[in-house]
Amino acid sequence: MLLRVEDLHKRYGREEVLRGISFSLEKGETKVIIGPSGTGKSTLLRCINRLTEPDRGRIFLEDVEITSPKADINKIRAQIGFVFQDFNLFTHLTALDNVRLGLMRVKGLPKKQATERALRELARVGLADKAKAYPAELSGGQQQRVSIARALAMDPKLILFDEPTSALDPELIGEVLSVMVDLAKSGMTMLVVTHEMGFARSVADEIIFMEKGVIVEQGPPEQLFKHPKHPRTAEFLRRITELYGGEG
Amino acid sequence: MALEPWLKVWTNLPSFLQGLSLNLALLGGLLALGLVLGILLAILEVYGSRPLRYAASAYVWLFRSIPEVLLLLLFWFGPARFGVRLSPFAAAVLALGLRSAAYQAQIFRGALRAVPAGQMLAARALGLSKFQAVRFVLLPQALRLSLAGWGNEFAVVLKDTTLAYAVGVAEVLQRARALSVVELPLTLPAYFTVALLFLGVTYGGLFALGALEKRLRIPGLEARR
Amino acid sequence: MNLVFKWKWLPDLAQGLALTLELTGLSMALGAVLGLALALLRVYAKGPLLPLYGLASAYVHFFRGTPLLVQLMGLYYGLPALGIRLSPFLASLLALTLNTAAYQAEYFRGAIQSVKSGQMLAARAIGLTRLQALRYVILPQALRLVIPPWSNELVYMIKGSAIVYLVGMLDLMGRARTIGTKEFRMFEVLVVTALFYLALILLFTVALRWVENRTRIPGLGVPGRS
Numbered sequence: 028m029l030l031r032v033e034d035l036h037k038r039y040g041r042e043e044v045l046r047g048i049s050f051s052l053e054k055g056e057t058k059v060i061i062g063p064s065g066t067g068k069s070t071l072l073r074c075i076n077r078l079t080e081p082d083r084g085r086i087f088l089e090d091v092e093i094t095s096p097k098a099d100i101n102k103i104r105a106q107i108g109f110v111f112q113d114f115n116l117f118t119h120l121t122a123l124d125n126v127r128l129g130l131m132r133v134k135g136l137p138k139k140q141a142t143e144r145a146l147r148e149l150a151r152v153g154l155a156d157k158a159k160a161y162p163a164e165l166s167g168g169q170q171q172r173v174s175i176a177r178a179l180a181m182d183p184k185l186i187l188f189d190e191p192t193s194a195l196d197p198e199l200i201g202e203v204l205s206v207m208v209d210l211a212k213s214g215m216t217m218l219v220v221t222h223e224m225g226f227a228r229s230v231a232d233e234i235i236f237m238e239k240g241v242i243v244e245q246g247p248p249e250q251l252f253k254h255p256k257h258p259r260t261a262e263f264l265r266r267i268t269e270l271y272g273g274e275g
Numbered sequence: 276m277a278l279e280p281w282l283k284v285w286t287n288l289p290s291f292l293q294g295l296s297l298n299l300a301l302l303g304g305l306l307a308l309g310l311v312l313g314i315l316l317a318i319l320e321v322y323g324s325r326p327l328r329y330a331a332s333a334y335v336w337l338f339r340s341i342p343e344v345l346l347l348l349l350f351w352f353g354p355a356r357f358g359v360r361l362s363p364f365a366a367a368v369l370a371l372g373l374r375s376a377a378y379q380a381q382i383f384r385g386a387l388r389a390v391p392a393g394q395m396l397a398a399r400a401l402g403l404s405k406f407q408a409v410r411f412v413l414l415p416q417a418l419r420l421s422l423a424g425w426g427n428e429f430a431v432v433l434k435d436t437t438l439a440y441a442v443g444v445a446e447v448l449q450r451a452r453a454l455s456v457v458e459l460p461l462t463l464p465a466y467f468t469v470a471l472l473f474l475g476v477t478y479g480g481l482f483a484l485g486a487l488e489k490r491l492r493i494p495g496l497e498a499r500r
Numbered sequence: 501m502n503l504v505f506k507w508k509w510l511p512d513l514a515q516g517l518a519l520t521l522e523l524t525g526l527s528m529a530l531g532a533v534l535g536l537a538l539a540l541l542r543v544y545a546k547g548p549l550l551p552l553y554g555l556a557s558a559y560v561h562f563f564r565g566t567p568l569l570v571q572l573m574g575l576y577y578g579l580p581a582l583g584i585r586l587s588p589f590l591a592s593l594l595a596l597t598l599n600t601a602a603y604q605a606e607y608f609r610g611a612i613q614s615v616k617s618g619q620m621l622a623a624r625a626i627g628l629t630r631l632q633a634l635r636y637v638i639l640p641q642a643l644r645l646v647i648p649p650w651s652n653e654l655v656y657m658i659k660g661s662a663i664v665y666l667v668g669m670l671d672l673m674g675r676a677r678t679i680g681t682k683e684f685r686m687f688e689v690l691v692v693t694a695l696f697y698l699a700l701i702l703l704f705t706v707a708l709r710w711v712e713n714r715t716r717i718p719g720l721g722v723p724g725r726s
Contacts, residue, residue: 104627109625113618115618115619115622117622117641118615118616118619119637119640119641129628133626133627133632161717161718161720162719163720164719337698340659341659341697342659342661342673344663344666345662345673345676345693349690349691349694352680352686352687356686430564430565434566434567435567436567437569438663440666441666448570448573451570451573452577455577459580459581462574463581466570466574466578467578470562470566470571473565473566473570474561474566
């Protein structure tokens, strides 16, 4: 088991965002989290690499407890890739330097090696020719692919995707999804929050439906889409299909 | 530190306040001069013909680039050189007021430009002349938008009034100096008292301006900061 | 009315100019170091460091809320009462430095806070420590953003340093006063001195605009600088 989340709780002030979340992820598995907005999906992802501190519950990456106060969180974060909804590429750095920064400063790779590795990752997402470009000179789709390359370069055991296509214009979504599909096929372990039901259906090994801070239902895509056990799941799927078109 | 020098300084508080009242009078005069001239310059810079625009910009650059204390001396020795006698106070109002006009012009210019172009169009479409449009539509909005920047300028020129010390105006710094020349131990308390007075006036003034800004606020018309 | 100009004033004024440059340059540099430290405290000091936040804030408010001339005279005439006697140069340098540090702190703080919050998040997400994130991600952006307000501050300090003649320094302004008095040509000398300042400020404004353009990065900038 690569990732294990046990009874995770988080509250902001009076609002309980996560109310006892438990699930696990095998190596090489892709799980997709769906659910209405504001149900704590992003918070859950951020708790996993402790960009947000959970109030209660435990998280394990292999046999290391991430939530332990003694955990070396920076070392753990280097093993967990994170792809943000709004990319968060470093504004002052070129695509190449964005990918290289973690290699050099976290992993301590010499510049030459870091450059080679970074260029390889940029090529993998189809952006070798944009190495010298600054984020502002790239389209949203290209920026998101650079940010995936930035995550990949660290040799993560797991990549967390936080609505990676939500900030993109519709015509740019495809290029990012296809990179993600390739990644999943290559055996990367992925946990993806998304509203892209087509992606969820075709790529996910399992889908987690979350609402109001709890996991309502989880299971393989076919089961969830065709025979949801819970009426809330059915209701959500019906609405999201209306909203995002007939892929679902 | 001994308390006695402080008490001695504070028995002279009336003298400090007299001096401070001169600073405040100077402040009032220079802000008024700067306000009128600054609005005029801003309008010229935004709506004037090309030569007028250049002239206004040149003025702004000139008065922003000469040290304030040097301006003061220029307006003190300059008129005298041509046979005109100005009081030190008048020279200070003139020098600092003309300088403040340059800064206030920049504030108003920014505010005028921040008013959406559609406002001018709509005003002209109603049949208002360009001047009327500026007077009744643009300026009322721009002046509200400039209050924040204006507060900043207030704080700057308030402190600059102490420069009148250089031409011998009996303002508050002069009072501290006079007191401390007599007795060395009084020096620090004297200057500290002046500093406290300025802190009071600066933050008091900024607070009042903030309150004014709130009162004049109109929904949908906010300075973008 | 005949105005007089003499070439022999210029070498003297140039010497004063050198001192003005020295005072401004040193105080701007020292002020930048102190200002950055104050800004970091104002942005990041929390929890057990909260008292430091308070101190930094009090410092900034005090020095921004009181006139530079009061600070200068307080240091020069006031410190001897405590047994600390500063030379006019040291008193001037100290006053200018302490003053500009407070202003620069606010510029740095504004720049740091205008770096988008996602930048820190992304930096931490790849495993950088807080300090590394500051060093490699936040500051490189903030320092570029701070160039425009910093050039304004430089202009302000070139002008502001003119008051040091009031404690007897022979900076550009001080030279002007002595020549003017000696020659009974105060107005003319002051006009020439004003030209010196204008040239100096023009030079620095152009130079800093150049630096700003050289270090510009697409997508990183403050729209609408005044």
